[in-house]
Amino acid sequence: MRPLTSKILGVAAAVLLTLAGTGGPARAADAPYDVLVFSKTAAFRHDAIPAGIQLIRELGAANSFTVTATEDAGQFTAANLAQFEAVVFLNTTGDVLNSTQQTAFENYIRAGGGYVGVHAASDTEYDWPFYGELVGAYFASHPAIQPATVRTENRAHAATAGLAPAATRTDEWYNFRTNPRSSARVLSTLDESTYSGGTMGGDHPHTWCKTYQGGRSFYAGGGHTQASYSEAGFRALILGGIRYAANRTKADCRPETGYTTLYNGSTTGWSQAGPGSFANSNATLTSSGGLGMLWYSAKEFRSYSLKLDWMTPGDDNSGVLLGFPAGSTPDSAQTTGYEVQIDATDSADRTTGSVYGSQSADIAARDAALNPPGEWNTYELLVEGERLQVLLNGVLINDFTNTDPARSLTSGYIGLQNHGTGDDVSFRNVRIKELGGTTPxxxxxxxxxxxxxxxxxxxxxxxxxxxxxxxxxxxxxxxxxxxxxxxxxxxxxxxxxxxxxxxxxxxxxxxxxxxxxxxxxxxxxxxxxxxxxxxxxxxxxxxxxxxxxxxxxxxxxxxxxxxxx
Missing domain, CATH: 2.80.10.50 (Trefoil (Acidic Fibroblast Growth Factor, subunit A))
Known part of the structure; x- marks a missing residue:
């Protein structure tokens, strides 16, 4: 696989690309990489395969990656796979690899390779346990092609960041033999009340991501119809999945259950303190003016895991405030509680991932986990007693213990900072899991x-x-x-x-x-x-x-x- 250090420097690497189908801020071009598209079938053959290959070729031409398309299982050798940062199983079906080829692919994933499964990739290799765990769930059945509502659960992943919270599209909707939620981060679900033939009930995962044995896996349930591959949203979904699998964008793909939503479009329970404000549109809060803070005034928290998604369009400044008492001003919230900073260009104790003014993040770990301006990131802020751990896109980057008697993390409120004019930081999907103090x-x-x-x-x-x-x-x-x-x-x-x-x-x-x-x-x-x-x-x-x-x-x-x- 081409290492990150082979990044081409100069004008090409500085080209700004607009996120496909999002209308959002620009992002920097990825370091070039290589993708293998595998579409061998040993059972049903989808007539959309040529459209899928063409889509991925077009995405590659516009987004810094080359595409090799094949139906030759003989390409699954250690030497050949080592050329590619990601392998796409595009509507494969049945048993497509022999045992030697399977071993080569297993070793490729364990060495850090990436896998993308599209639609019938889950209708593939039922007798290969490694593959079943990699894809996340096997196909069980499907109803007739029809419209359905897809609900985007995670809008921080590059694949789904540009999608609406809910959208109706037409495809063939798979039911799965098992629910992948326990081993993967679900990105989108199907609303079974909007179509006929769903069998998974109120929790029907449709797209997900996971890490697996050293590699990365992304699966998209859609892609049966030829028309899918011309839809802007579906094209953005596949691009984001490929970028994640190829390790060109970071995401927290750990399984997630048990969280309570504090913000996902509704600001009920939130109050603004100090000047400035937050715009609330498309289930996204965007700061303006300041110095102020939007704080969750409905409840005080003690021991908890707080997760939220955030994005800076450029060199911007914000933070998440923790452990401050009711009635605090934006300034006093920093002195009675703590701020986890968002500003990648500030000094070590005031940069992204730092506990502002108190402890720097592990900068090497932070840099390896951080998505650049224009892309979304996820914080987990884990507070247990006076201990605060900061995870960025699933990676621990700071482990801080409060020893200041004037401050305490053991109880208090949480808030989002709007730092000042020009510091336009956005937040999504603020959620919390209360841990109950020392409850096991x-x-x-x-x-x-x-x-x-x-x-x-x-x-x-x-x-x-x-x-x-x-x-x-x-x-x-x-x-x-x-x-x-x-x-x-x-x-x-x-x-x-x-x-x-x-x-x-x-x-x-x-x-x-x-x-x-x-x-x-x-x-x-x-x-x-x-x-x-x-x-x-x-x-x-x-x-x-x-x-x-x-x-x-x-x-x-x-x-x-x-x-x-």
Whole structure:
């Protein structure tokens, strides 16, 4: 794959492109890359395949990527796949790759490759578990082609940022065998009340994204009809999906459930303090004037995960204010609470991801996760007691603990800053999950490569190996974060024998309060055993099922990055 360092410098790299079909601000041209479009069929063949290939060729010509179209499965070799940043399965059906070709593609994804599935890509390779998990869900059935309402759930991803919150279009609407929400970030859903033949009920995912075993996956359920490929919105959807898969735009594609909407078009519960204002249009808040703040005055929050999407059209300044008392002015909110900054060109302690005036972000991690002006970003601000963790597009970039007695994060209100004239920052989809203070939370612990922390054989015996394994949703992959412990099957994750040595294995054992069973989130997504000062690590940077988890000196690589429930 062509590395980012091969970016062509000069005028071509500075060309501004308008986001397809969005009418939004311009974005900088991507570093050139290469895309393989694969459309082999072993079952039903869609007559829209030529239109799909033509669309992707047109997108490539306008957006810095080359396109190689093939139906030759022989192209799935390690050497050939290494040329491409993304592979599109365009209306493939049936068994299209042999076992050798499947292995080459698995290794390509594990090495950081990208996958895009269009429509019947979910009607492909039913007997290949890796592919089923990569695509996210298999096709089950479909009704007749008809109009339906598609509801855009996530308008921060490059694929869906330019789409309306709801739109009616005509296509063939797939029902799926399983709901992918538990393993993917759902971007859009189908409203089954607007058409006949839906079988998934009130939650019918239609488009989604995910990380998987080191690579990136994007799936679009539409694309049966030839007409689809001439629709501006569908063309923008496919372009954004390709850019994400090719790692040319960032997105938080972690699964998301349990959040309550604070803003998604309605400003009920919000109040403006100070000068300036926010325009409210197309379920988007856009700041003007200031210095002011739009704050959620309906409720005070304590322990929570706050998520919101934001975009700067240029070199602009704003921030998210946390932990301030009712009645605060925009100025005093910064001195009684804290601001998580949005301004990528300011000084280290006042730049995007910093806790303003108090602690810089990890700049290298921030830069790697940040989308440039003209594209949307997602913050998760995780507040637990006096601890504030800042995640940008799913990546931990700041881990701050308040020690100032004049301020506190343990309770307070949240607000969005309008900084001043010319600082025109936009916000979307502000949502919150209250954590209930120290209430335990349960779910999978996932690696940067998309695998799950797993208790071998689902055994609860003391000394059972803790390992990486493909995510199955089983009880042996459910972990409860309870204080400083991580618990599964009624027992604790710990270091064998309480060892502090590199390569000491991690295992399940009866909870005993020892230092070997304590874990604390560290920088860049790490999990630190405070007794040893070392990080939870996938042995040898392995990603295969059965890879032993160990402790090792913290170094920040992908095999030491974890996402907690």
């Amino acid at each position: 939370r349960t779910g999978p612990i996932t690696s940067a490569g998309g695998k799950c922390v797993d208790v071998s054989g689902a055994s609860s015996a003391d000394g059972t190996k803790i390992q990486l394994w493909r995510c199955t949703g089983g009880a042996n992959q459910q972990w409860t974060v309870n204080g400083s412990t991580l618990r599964s099957l009624g027992k604790c994750m710990g270091v064998a024998g309480g060892s502090t040595a590199n390569a000491a294995p991690v295992q399940l054992s009866t909870c005993n309060g020892s230092g070997g069973q304590n874990w604390a989130p560290g920088t860049n997504g790490s999990l630190v055993n405070p007794q040893s000062g070392k990080c939870l690590d996938a042995n040898g940077a392995g990603t295969a099922d059965g890879t032993q988890l160990i402790i090792w000196t913290c170094h920040g690589a992908a095999n030491q990055r974890w996402t907690l429930p």
